Amino acid sequence: MQSLTPKQIVNELDKRIIGQQAAKKAVAIALRNRWRRKQLDAALQHEVTPKNILMIGPTGVGKTEIARRLAALANAPFIKVEATKFTEVGYVGRDVESIIRDLAETAMKMLREEAISSVKNKAEDAAEERILNALLRPARDVETEDESTTRQRFRKMLREGKLDDREIELELNAPNVGVEIMSPPGMEEMTSQLQEMFQSMGSQRKSMRKITVAHAMRLLSEEEALKLINEEELKAKVLDSVEQNGIVFLDEIDKITGRGESSNNADVSRAGVQRDLLPLVEGSTVSTKYGMIKTDHILFIASGAFHLSKPSDLIPELQGRLPIRVELDALSSADFVRILTEPDASLTEQYIALLATEGVELSFTDDGIERIAELAWEVNEKTENIGARRLHTMLEKLLEQISYEAGSEENLSVTVDKDYVNEQLSVVAEDEDLSRYIL
Ligand SMILES: Nc1ncnc2c1ncn2[C@@H]1O[C@H](COP(=O)(O)OP(=O)(O)OP(=O)(O)O)[C@@H](O)[C@H]1O
Secondary structure, three states: OOOOOHHHHHHHHHOOOOOOHHHHHHHHHHHHHHHHHHOOOHHHHHHOOOOOEEEEOOOOOOHHHHHHHHHHHHOOOEEEEEHHHHHOOOOOHHHHHHHHHHHHHHHHHHHHHHHHHHOHHHHHHHHHHHHHHHHHOHHHHOOOOOHHHHHHHHHHHHHOOOOOOOEEEEEEEOOOOOOOOOOOOOOHHHHHHHHHHHHHHHHOOEEEEEEEHHHHHHHHHHHHHHHHOOHHHHHHHHHHHHHHHOEEEEEOHHHHOOOOOOOHHHHHHHHHHHHHHHHHHHOOEEEEOOEEEEOOOOEEEEEEOOOOOOHHHOOHHHHHHOOEEEEOOOOOHHHHHHHHHOOOOOHHHHHHHHHHOOOOEEEEOHHHHHHHHHHHHHHHHHOOOOOOHHHHHHHHHHOHHHHHHEOOEOOOEEEEOHHHHHHHHHHHHHOHHHHHHHO
């Protein structure tokens, strides 16, 4: 996927996100630039740093969604962090490095899942053998049938799921001891080492357990898959994936500027957070439990509404590291209509599919959709503008009754038209106090 052209990337993003073309273009170019960089010779490759992006736009208009979808397209490790998190009481400068450690965790999860699925068949075969061994252990003395024929017969039954509920006794790794250690700020590294220590103590213990065949198949496949994966190789991949493909989404960056409704002390700490973030964005080395990670080529996408402050209120060094500025538009009621219907797996499509599982035939008329969009827009205007997120709460409320009745009534068929929307939502939407609570 890495080699998609910027236009192809935008086309892919178009399938999920309505409008916001400037932001889509910027992230598409940033992604393609990574591929371009990799085509260069090593010396030049080293010099080319990512052009980080600053997305400016109100809440709920697709900023995170664009970054998240981009990461998914590129199969890149992705993490979203609220910049304001680091202004909280108890914050110490080095905490910002936890962003990279968390990104490494995300990469590990992603790559481990990939590795597990690549050895899935082998692992399942091995698990099957172990289950057959356990099943046939008592049968061995009964020499009525050739052993391999019996095994074949059982294998067939096992694959057909006929033995799923039968209980067998197996030697299994003891379940992980669920040690949760609350770490004081700045001590995350030590905590994670302790946690690992506890876990490795746990994984060395084995015990005999009686479980069903279906459950055993799951546990043993997992155990066998882990045996087939080379941990060291996986760790190396994590480092490479974070360094070369990692994407960090820094939300609420506008809230760590000096401006705003703040006292002087808060101002100092906000500028302090910017200063702490700077080395990460400029390129530094962070120690993680998988090894050292250089942040030079990680793509940072910062985002904020900038209602009370301007990008020029950020410290100059950080401004310089976010050279690409894109503005995202506030969403209109016409955009809401499109968001409700056009994206792949749109909200309406999701509800139709969910209710179909209960035999409910749900459909939306054009004027019904328009009315939902109109009301969502009005509620945003009257209360707080939360962008497209309002559509989620509106639809949930709109379909509450149907969702409740589905399952207990046969062959329900519901058409959501303008009248239906008015009936369900107008009273709440027009009452400002009520909508603050319900929508
Ligand atoms: N332009 C859009 N097209 C389709 N869906 C959208 C669009 N904008 C927002 N949404 C939907 O609204 C929800 C919130 O959007 P998102 O998380 O991108 O907000 P945001 O702009 O990053 O806001 P914040 O700064 O508060 O995080 C998501 O579920 C997303 O799918």
